[in-house]
Amino acid sequence: MPHGHGHRWGQKLSGCGFRLTVGREAIIDVLSRSDKHLSAEDIFLELHADHPGIGLTTIYRTLELLVQTGIVAKFEFGHGRAKYELTEEYGKKKHHHHLFCKSCQTIIDYSDFMEDEITYIKKTEKGLAKKYDFQIDGHIINFYGLCRACRAK
Amino acid sequence: MPHGHGHRWGQKLSGCGFRLTVGREAIIDVLSRSDKHLSAEDIFLELHADHPGIGLTTIYRTLELLVQTGIVAKFEFGHGRAKYELTEEYGKKKHHHHLFCKSCQTIIDYSDFMEDEITYIKKTEKGLAKKYDFQIDGHIINFYGLCRACRAK
């Protein structure tokens, strides 16, 4: 097997002319093993035990690369710290959106009610694309509110 | 007429125990007159001719206050600079969402297809609230893509 082509993401990266490095592999590995949304620093800390050599700079650079190549999705929930997770195509999570607690900043993934969403999104995308002459590549749906624990406070 | 109660927002602010100041009035005025989404700096520059005394700090502080009191809505499109606009209740725009061009960062407001959205949102909010025991206060829907001009480049 050609070097670095053991994963879909490896194929994708080398296919785009990027090199397969231990840092990149380690970062994707952390993302693969986690079911949460991780910040750059989360990843840095997680990695630091096994790979003390990998600096924050590399994490940021790699994440940007992975976002560009469609391997990772970046989310900003308005609390000043971007969060990352593998995209549907490269991760193990299915299509989902986010429920964000404004108080404790917990993020809940949900995959419910997707039939309704897909219907709505498809229709809206089509209409918007036509009316505004826009090529729509993606969408974000976030619900904001208070989780049970924070309501009790 | 009691001092500072000439506008709905004035009533809201003083009703919440906040003072009516020239700075706050000027900031809301800029937002009222604009039909775009303004950043703190946009507002600062716009204000600087008539109110050279109002500093960026005050803009940020005031915007936060206005967001807290529900007079202003804050948006982050992932390009590192928050944008603000009056909420439906205090502005003149009706319920709308945003189409964001990833290339030129233009924001298009759209109010189309709202019937579909409201149906979908209502149903989903209700379902999510129940399933995840979440009190949902709001939602964000953004579509990302490329506008006509940027596709031509």
Add this chain to the structure above:
DNA sequence: CAGAAAATGAAAATGGTTATCAATAGCAAA
């Protein structure tokens, strides 16, 4: 109008993210 408390401006601090640059590592070709 006086006094208490809130609001403000200037300047410095913060904190996440990005640029710089010399050193290192991946990989294609020999």
Add this chain to the structure above:
DNA sequence: TTTGCTATTGATAACCATTTTCATTTTCTG
């Protein structure tokens, strides 16, 4: 396998939007 070109990296400094600090000014109540 070795070589050589280049992409990649780490450390550090720079960035830049946003916050904090604190002394001063303004608002508003009594």
